[in-house]
Amino acid sequence: MLTRRAKYAAGFTMIEAMVTLTVFAILAALTVPSMATWIRNNKVRTVTDSLQTGLRLAQAESLRRSRQVVFALTNSTTPAAIPLPAVANGTSWAIWTIPSMTNAADEAPTFVQSGVLSNASAGVVVTGVAAVCFNSMGRLVNNASANVTAITGAANCVQPTTPPPQQPTAPPAEVFSISTPGADRPLQINLSLGGQVHMCDPAVALSAQFPEGC
Numbered sequence: 001m002l003t004r005r006a007k008y009a010a011g012f013t014m015i016e017a018m019v020t021l022t023v024f025a026i027l028a029a030l031t032v033p034s035m036a037t038w039i040r041n042n043k044v045r046t047v048t049d050s051l052q053t054g055l056r057l058a059q060a061e062s063l064r065r066s067r068q069v070v071f072a073l074t075n076s077t078t079p080a081a082i083p084l085p086a087v088a089n090g091t092s093w094a095i096w097t098i099p100s101m102t103n104a105a106d107e108a109p110t111f112v113q114s115g116v117l118s119n120a121s122a123g124v125v126v127t128g129v130a131a132v133c134f135n136s137m138g139r140l141v142n143n144a145s146a147n148v149t150a151i152t153g154a155a156n157c158v159q160p161t162t163p164p165p166q167q168p169t170a171p172p173a174e175v176f177s178i179s180t181p182g183a184d185r186p187l188q189i190n191l192s193l194g195g196q197v198h199m200c201d202p203a204v205a206l207s208a209q210f211p212e213g214c
Contacts, residue, residue: 040180040183041184047126053115059195059197062136072094073126076092090130091118097112123180126178128174
């Protein structure tokens with residue numbers, strides 16, 4: 001037989017339940033901002049990975065085909081159409097081969113591949129040039145006839161004037177910055193004149209101890 005004391009000792013009182021719910025609500029409120037920041041950082045990383053993949057694919061195709069290749073940012077929904085409307089800070093990318101200067105009349109530009117940068121990561125901003133061209137050795141080159149048209153600014157490939165990174169402190173040839181409001185981990189892609197593609201953290205200085213730095 002239960003005593004009177006044992007009957008009232010079982011379960012939670014209303015006050016105890018309210019205190020538990022209050023503590024839970026406070027903990028949840030503290031977690032939400034950090035979770036939102038993590039989601040935004042993950043979007044930045046997703047877009048950066050796509051951009052890096054496209055640049056490396058363009059360079060690899062230039063070597064494989066022994067042809068100049070153009071990598072362009074665009075907002076076009078038909079990236080397989082020529083001329084490609086290229087735009088700095090575009091939401092997608094596309095790769096095309098460029099006919100050689102000696103046989104341009106006998107060759108047609110060939111669509112290679114395209115990818116989406118911000119369809120699944122709305123709000124992510126890519127800041128960079130509209131187009132870059134790789135020669136048959138995978139290096140950045142000038143090309144005033146790269147089969148792309150400008151929506152804003154210069155779209156055809158212009159070789160950067162900065163020197164190749166022969167020293168660790170030398171500036172990169174091209175820089176693509178990827179960020180979104182609310183994220184605390186913006187990323188950057190550095191592209192050297194030699195064609196090296198390096199994804200890095202602009203908040204960290206590049207060194208032997210921090211290879212992820214810029």
